[in-house]
Amino acid sequence: MxxxxxxxxxxxxxxxxxxxxxxxxxxxxxxxxxxxxxxxxxxxxxxxxxxxxxxxxxxxxxxxxxxxxxxxxxxxxxxxxxxxxxxxxxxxxxxxxxxxxxxxxxxxxxxxxxxxxxxxxxxxxxxxxxxxxxxxxxxNLGPEPLSALFNYKYFHQKIKKRRISIKNLLMDQKFVSGLGNIYVNEILYASRINPNTTCFRLKKSQILRILKFTKLILLASIKKGGSTILNYHNSEGRTGSYQSEFKVYNRTNNFCLTSGCNKKIIMNIVNGRSQFYCPKCQKL
Ligand SMILES: [Zn+2]
CATH class of the missing domain: 3.20.190.10 (MutM-like, N-terminal)
Structure with missing residues (x-):
């Protein structure tokens, strides 16, 4: 998608x-x-x-x-x-x-x-x-993730009483618009945060990492022409290549790519969506 x-x-x-x-x-x-x-x-x-x-x-x-x-x-x-x-x-x-x-x-x-x-x-x-x-x-759309409006103050304010998981929050288009299952999995891995973490428990340092990696990962993917999964091509027929940069998405049972980590990426389905993460690097 x-x-x-x-x-x-x-x-x-x-x-x-x-x-x-x-x-x-x-x-x-x-x-x-x-x-x-x-x-x-x-x-x-x-x-x-x-x-x-x-x-x-x-x-x-x-x-x-x-x-x-x-x-x-x-x-x-x-x-x-x-x-x-x-x-x-x-x-x-x-x-x-x-x-x-x-x-x-x-x-x-x-x-x-x-x-x-x-x-x-x-x-x-x-x-x-x-x-x-x-x-x-x-x-009803939330701010663009690449805009200055998606910042610590906004994030912190919004999650104070939220009892949903960080993964579901990032998927919520009213909170931040444009993210989907693929990039949210990648962002949480890069941020070393378990997808099931309840929002209001996030520490400041964790929020800052999510903000940083959201922006970095989206920009890196745009630079690579996006990700080609299913049939995505740009309008001139060129495929994207960011899928080869995925660290967790679709990598079930492959070794975690963090150096020194010997665990395998696991996948489970929550709310009908697959979540991929390293049980060691993204400990709950
Ligand atoms: Zn790991």
Whole structure:
């Protein structure tokens, strides 16, 4: 499932192609996603120009003068760049044998199109007027983990009475937005904190480590183009490589990578989510 780094890479890649580009036309191939693609989307977007593409949490926002398209990639959603001219089309879309029946939407610009392809259909595409607050999707989100708002004062204030585990807290989008299961496991390992630790018991030094490693790990992953698990590619077809840097995620029964530690990484399922940790380095 794409998390913050993968969505950030998607946004950065799309920007190179579609900023200041006028939308020629829009085709809905299959509107069935987590929410149905609005049938008036092609009519509304026709002839509008993309002024901005940005990320908030794991959402992508495409802004025109009048509207904002709000999109989420769900589990397997991706935007793919395709050249319009068939003769010149050496793009990823043609080479890699993307399963065309999973195409949901095509937005055509002068030279390029972007195609939204989603095998498992958990993503979505909605459209709002620019003065709209984008409903519930964005209104309850916590701060961006890479922003200065995600700091000790905020963290400390929020956890005073929380009796949930630190892992569940970091997964809570109202507390901090954009993290998911993969990066939370990695952050807690780097911070040497057991995922089951109850929030209000965290010491100052532990909170500072979580803050530090959240930022470091997300930035390192963005630098590597994100992590490719399942089918993630950026919109030009490049895979990420941060998955080879994982220290605990998917490393069940492999030796812990901390020097001097002879334990194996264990995995258990809590609240339907897998947690990976070293029983020695991340002692409760
Ligand atoms: Zn260890």
């Amino acid at each position: 794409p998390e913050l780094p993968e969505v950030e890479i998607t946004v950065r890649t799309l920007k190179k192609y579609i900023i200041k580009q006028k939308i020629h036309d829009v085709t809905i191939y299959n509107g069935n996603l987590r929410y149905k693609i609005p049938t008036n989307l092609p009519k509304i977007l026709k002839s509008q120009t993309i002024n901005e593409v940005k990320r908030r949490s794991k959402f992508i926002l495409f802004k025109t003068n009048h509207n904002t398209v709000l999109s989420h990639l769900g589990m397997t959603g991706r935007y793919i760049i395709k050249k319009n001219s068939l003769k010149l089309d050496t793009s990823f879309y043609n080479k890699k044998n993307i399963i065309k029946k999973h195409n949901h939407l095509l937005i055509r610009f002068n030279k390029f199109s972007i195609i939204y392809n989603d095998i498992r259909k958990f993503g979505f595409i909605k459209i709002y007027k620019n003065n709209n607050k984008f409903s519930r999707h964005l209104s």
